Amino acid sequence: MTKEADNGGVAAVDRAVAILRAVACQSTPITLANLARATGYYKSTLLRLLTSLERSALVVRRADGRYALGPYAHQLGRAYETTYRVSAVLTPLLTELVERGSESASFHVYRDSEHRICLLRIDSHHSTLDRIDVGDLLPLEYGAAGRLILRFRGTGLAPTADNVLAVSLGERDPDCAAVAAAVFSGDNEFRGAISLSGPKERFTPGAIAHQSELVTEAAQRATQMLGGHWPAR
Numbered sequence: 001m002t003k004e005a006d007n008g009g010v011a012a013v014d015r016a017v018a019i020l021r022a023v024a025c026q027s028t029p030i031t032l033a034n035l036a037r038a039t040g041y042y043k044s045t046l047l048r049l050l051t052s053l054e055r056s057a058l059v060v061r062r063a064d065g066r067y068a069l070g071p072y073a074h075q076l077g078r079a080y081e082t083t084y085r086v087s088a089v090l091t092p093l094l095t096e097l098v099e100r101g102s103e104s105a106s107f108h109v110y111r112d113s114e115h116r117i118c119l120l121r122i123d124s125h126h127s128t129l130d131r132i133d134v135g136d137l138l139p140l141e142y143g144a145a146g147r148l149i150l151r152f153r154g155t156g157l158a159p160t161a162d163n164v165l166a167v168s169l170g171e172r173d174p175d176c177a178a179v180a181a182a183v184f185s186g187d188n189e190f191r192g193a194i195s196l197s198g199p200k201e202r203f204t205p206g207a208i209a210h211q212s213e214l215v216t217e218a219a220q221r222a223t224q225m226l227g228g229h230w231p232a233r
Helices: 011-024 032-039 043-055 071-099 144-152 205-225
Strands: 059-061 067-069 104-110 115-122 137-139 165-169 176-185 189-199
Touching: 011 032, 011 043, 011 059, 011 067, 032 043, 043 059, 071 104, 071 115, 071 189, 071 205, 104 144, 115 144, 137 144, 144 165, 144 176, 144 189, 165 205, 176 205, 189 205
Parallel strands: none
Antiparallel strands: 059 067, 104 115, 104 189, 115 137, 165 176, 176 189
């Protein structure tokens, strides 16, 4: 058993990551010989791992035999940049919502075909809360944020003043309710949904109207800060 495996990792994965790091550190594509020197691995080991990395589009082998990062590596980098840009924009807005007396503010994004994930969360100042934490998986089919994700993600539906808001009363949890508004970036690309959620008993018609106004304003500001265009009324 290798040292990497003894430390709780998987040796092949550790080696693959080392290869990716070596390729990423180069300003130009790297030869197999230089990759062997950079990683300390035998060429036979490198070739086996590079085959898997090429299949995953993390690395590409050029016509001259040198290696460079593949399209999926660039996709991951873009996703990383987007996630942190969204967090930088949304966190102050969620905090401001709570300071203005809203229910607990969250930002939800698509996770898989059945789930959304809570990416950001600021608890309200109320004594009773709905219990949602960052990283929690929630169903796509239930809840205001889930409905917006299903409505916009990958559907090509253009945002309008009438479809960017959703209200949920006891769908996911019979004792909880929420209002949510969709957030977009450039070219109407859907990014996720801001949700204000809490105990259903506090969601009177007047409270729903007020929370809807708050969350819509925050979603509009987030969209504009991310380079998107908010639909006119």
